Amino acid sequence: MNRTHSLLLAALACLLVSLPSFANHGRVVEAKLPSGKIVSADFHGGKNGLPAVLVLHGFLQTHAFPTIASTQDALATAGYTVLAPTLSLGISRRNKSLSCEAVHLHTLDDDAAEIAFWVRWLVQKGHTRLILVGHSFGNLQLLSYLDRNPLPAVKQVLMISLTDVEVMQDGPQRARLAQDLRNRVARGDNALAQVSFGHCKSYVSPPAALLSYLTLSRRSILDSIAKSAVPVEVIIGGKDDRMGADWPEKLVSHGIAVRVIPGASHFFDNQYEFDLQEAVLQALPGR
Numbered sequence: 001m002n003r004t005h006s007l008l009l010a011a012l013a014c015l016l017v018s019l020p021s022f023a024n025h026g027r028v029v030e031a032k033l034p035s036g037k038i039v040s041a042d043f044h045g046g047k048n049g050l051p052a053v054l055v056l057h058g059f060l061q062t063h064a065f066p067t068i069a070s071t072q073d074a075l076a077t078a079g080y081t082v083l084a085p086t087l088s089l090g091i092s093r094r095n096k097s098l099s100c101e102a103v104h105l106h107t108l109d110d111d112a113a114e115i116a117f118w119v120r121w122l123v124q125k126g127h128t129r130l131i132l133v134g135h136s137f138g139n140l141q142l143l144s145y146l147d148r149n150p151l152p153a154v155k156q157v158l159m160i161s162l163t164d165v166e167v168m169q170d171g172p173q174r175a176r177l178a179q180d181l182r183n184r185v186a187r188g189d190n191a192l193a194q195v196s197f198g199h200c201k202s203y204v205s206p207p208a209a210l211l212s213y214l215t216l217s218r219r220s221i222l223d224s225i226a227k228s229a230v231p232v233e234v235i236i237g238g239k240d241d242r243m244g245a246d247w248p249e250k251l252v253s254h255g256i257a258v259r260v261i262p263g264a265s266h267f268f269d270n271q272y273e274f275d276l277q278e279a280v281l282q283a284l285p286g287r
Contacts, residue, residue, distance in 0.1 A: 026076065026084075030093075033117060037092040039085065041118060042072060046081035051129035051155065051285060052122050055084040056115065058136030058161075059198060060098040062086040067135050067160070067267050067276075074277035080284070081127065085118045087111055087141070100200030103192060107212040112144040119145070123153050131156045131284060132230075136242075136266065137163045137198065140216055143224050150230060157232045158283050160276065161266045162251070164243035166218045168198055178214040181207040199242070218250070226254045233257040235279050237264030237272065259283070 026044040033039055042063045046052070053075050057068045063084035075082045088094050089106040098104070115132075122130055130153045134142040139159040146157065166174065177195060184193070184207040193210055197203035203210070225232050236248055238260050244250075251258050259279055264272035 026072065026082070029083075031117070031121060033088070033114065037088050037090075039088050039114065039117075040093065040095070041083050041085035043084075044072065044076035044080075044082040046076065047079040050080050051131050052081040052083065052125075052127040053131045053133055053284070054115075054118060054122065055082060056132070056134040056138035056142055057084070057086065058138050059163075060089070060100070062095060062097055064095075065097070065135070066269070067273075070273050070277065071133065071135075071160070071280060074281060075133075075284075078281055081122075083118060083122055085114070087114050100203050102204065104203065104205040105209055107209045108141065108144050108215065109212060111141040112148055115141060115145040116148065116150075119151055119154065123151060128153050130154045131158065133158045133160065133280065135160045139163060140165070140221065143221065143228075146228050146230055147224055154230055156284070157228070157230050158280060159232060159234045160268070160280070161236060161240060161242070162221075162234050162247075163198075164218065164247045165198070165216050165221065167242060167244050167247075169196065171217065174214055174217065178211060181211040181214065185211065222250060222254045222256075225251075225256050231257075233259065233283050235259045235261065235276065235283070237266060237268055238262040239264060240266045242266045 026042045028040050029043045030038055030040045055068055055072055055075070057063055057065045063086045068084060072082050072084050086094055089098060089104065090110065119130060132142050132154060139162045142157060181193065190206055192204050193207050194202055194204050197210065234251055234256055236258060248258050248260060261272060261275045261279060264275060268276040
């Protein structure tokens, strides 16, 4: 190989190193909440004429969670504008998932308010058609936002692995926990509660903050989706072990559109990542 060829190859190698990787071709944007906390999101600009899509991670995670990251990439590659925020959960510039054992001061109302903030952010950028996509517990945070008069720009909601809150703790167990927390709040007991909640065996939170999440039940989720003015579709893995066996049937019986991907887990990992991407793109307006 002559010197000219060597120089050309070296220059090409430098160029390739300097290019962003396909999986990270978005840019991080930051904004300040009314509380003063700084929040961030991964943002991909898209084609004119297509709606913007807000993609929300699951409980205690970030926008870098694999299921969310691959969904972002599929949407961005298809030409959609994509915004994937990381909810602060009370922490400015949070960029790491939180452990169950951390002290959790955030509430469901806080989560819904941050979603509303990012929806307004997209509208202020000129987007008049928005689609919300959530994963796991993130769907319940989106649902909480929908219950609080969403902006007319929100046209569709797509829920991936919609959480069944009564699979880890059944209705009576959740009711007993909620009553215990209400009793603590009533007597002014603000000592941290350390309880089994959701997928967490040891979730640590002040009673009032945790109680906000316990307002959710199977019935409230089904009723909220059924009465939503915004169309909702659900995508579920056929081998999702984080929901009751009758959960898909319950959703369908309430008039909710459900798409089941056989063999897929709660996280649509391995080869099911591509099945999920295809299902998401099929559910959105055509390109």
